[in-house]
Amino acid sequence: MSVIQKIKNIVSGDRPSVSLEDRELLEWLGITPSSRKAVAEVTYYTCLKMLSETIGKLPLKYYRQTERGRIRAAPTEAGILMTVRPNPFMTPTTMWTTVEQNCQHYGNGYIWVRTQFTPSSYGGEYHFLDMWPMQSHCVTPVMDDIGIFGGAGKLYYQYNDPRTGKQYMFRNSEVLHFKTWYSFDGFMGEPVRNILKATVDGSNESQDYMNRLYKQGLTASMAMQYTGDLEDEKVRKLKRKFADMLSGPKNAGKVVPVPMGLTLTPLNMSLTDAQFFELRKYSALQIAGAFGIKPNQINNYEKSSYANSETQQLAFLVDTMSYRLKNYEEEINGKILLPQEIENQNFYKFNEKAILRTDSKTQMENLAKAVNNGIYTANEAREYMDMPAEEGGDQLMVNGNYIPITKIGQQYKGGEGNGNS
Known part of the structure; x- marks a missing residue:
């Protein structure tokens, strides 16, 4: 379908929305989309994996603060959901890993906490039924300034389910909202990939270059010199002929006959002279540093020893994960704890010692x-x-x-x- 026809369909209503994956349409509109997703960049993927799995592997504990100090408290409905089975299809590890991955990739992570109110002669009580992580790109926070939903100045979350196409509206108290540190309004976080877009795109382009080089059998491009004047069609045929005979791993070391009067001159581009690998390594360290990931965690052991790696693991907990864990704990304790639990000084806390075992x-x-x-x-x-x-x-x-x-x-x-x- 042509670009003009696509635009006509949008205007006529035959196509109600524009797909951000439609590369031809975006280029026609003057938008240059990235050729690859950020997740395809190996350093970005490794950082995303490291942060998500770290949150997923830390056990969540339920405590009570007493005069004698902190003691383990009896489990509650919400605690059982967060530590045993949040819903019929997920384990707690899967839920926390999914939320952190959404949070780092999109800037915000959400969990819908489904509850049920049971009335009684004393007023009633809430029961926690299950918890569901929501895909962040399908969630839109809405501030009700004029009281459309029954309360002015309250925050709601609109969720468009990509599987069913249905739209839901949740109250602020029903959604656990986790965000990155980069936020100027305190409501929405920004993902690292937006800040480092140029760096991630550059790293993707360098990987594309290496892929093309491998496909060519690690052979350099060539300049074809000939005597006289040839028609464009004949030039294209010559280029195609020698490209098929010289490029690709199957043609490595192959002897190619060249007609008299025709010369093939390799255009050598040394990766060493261009400091290609040094630049790639520098870009990887920049991306990892933005996530708070230490060099040894992206397999950079140039200046690492056993003791140094152990120190970097401790620094990762102190410099990176302590903020993330405090963010999670405050949101969980602020929305999951019932008034009686707060009065009894109960609280949830992640056991960070799980990643420091020797x-x-x-x-x-x-x-x-x-x-x-x-x-x-x-x-x-x-x-x-x-x-x-x-x-x-x-x-x-x-x-x-x-x-x-x-x-x-x-x-x-x-x-x-x-x-x-």
Whole structure:
């Protein structure tokens, strides 16, 4: 179908919307679309995978703050959904991974929390039924300034289901909204790919160049020199003939006969002289840095050692994931906790220690030190190792030779008094 016919269909209503994937139409309108998606760029994909999987692998815990400190609280309906089965088709790992991937790629991630109100003589109560991640590009936040939906100044979320074509409107309290740090209004986040569009597109173009080079059998382009004047059609036939005989892996090392008076001169372009790989590596580090991903996490081990990689993993938790986890925890605690839970000082928290586990020897040494110095009970250490509790293991133990710092020296005074009497 021609571009003109497509535009006529849009105007007449035969085609109600313009597809952003229609490359011919976009180019006719003066819009130059990217030849490849950002996800096709390997560094971008790796960063997206790293952040999404990290959120997915961290267990979500439910605690209560007491006078004695933080203790594990009894699970609730919402807690069971977020830690066992959010809906019939997903695990919690899948749900959190999907939300973070949408958040990083589109700037915002959404979860619809479906609830049901059960009336009673005391007013009734809400029950959590299930949770569903929504595709971010199908969600539109709507601020009701004049009270069209029954409340002026309230925020709603419009969701266009791509599978059924139906449209839904959810209240702010029904949607968990997670966003990136890059937001000037505090409502909507911006994705990294919008900020680094030129860098990601440039990296995609360099990959396209390498793909074309491989398809040509790593042979350079050539200049064809001939004597006299040839018609354009004959020139095209010559170009096509030698292109078929010289390009591609199957023609590597092949001897090609050249007619007298015709010369083929390779146009050598050295990747080393052009610093091609150095530039690609620099672009990869720029993309990773924008996501907060460390060099060793994108397989750049040039300046890494075992200790250095472990330090980078800790820096990744502190510099990158601590903000993301705090963002998630605040949104979950702000919309999932019921008034009674807030009054009891209950809260949800991700266990970030799951990505800091060391080798078994170091782990056992750390647990032994914690138990011997009264930080962990034996049963707490056993729980950390996924072992059952034992009788008598809930007592804190310390070395009997330890004394409070305020009583240092008093043990000698008693002995001196007995000796003088």
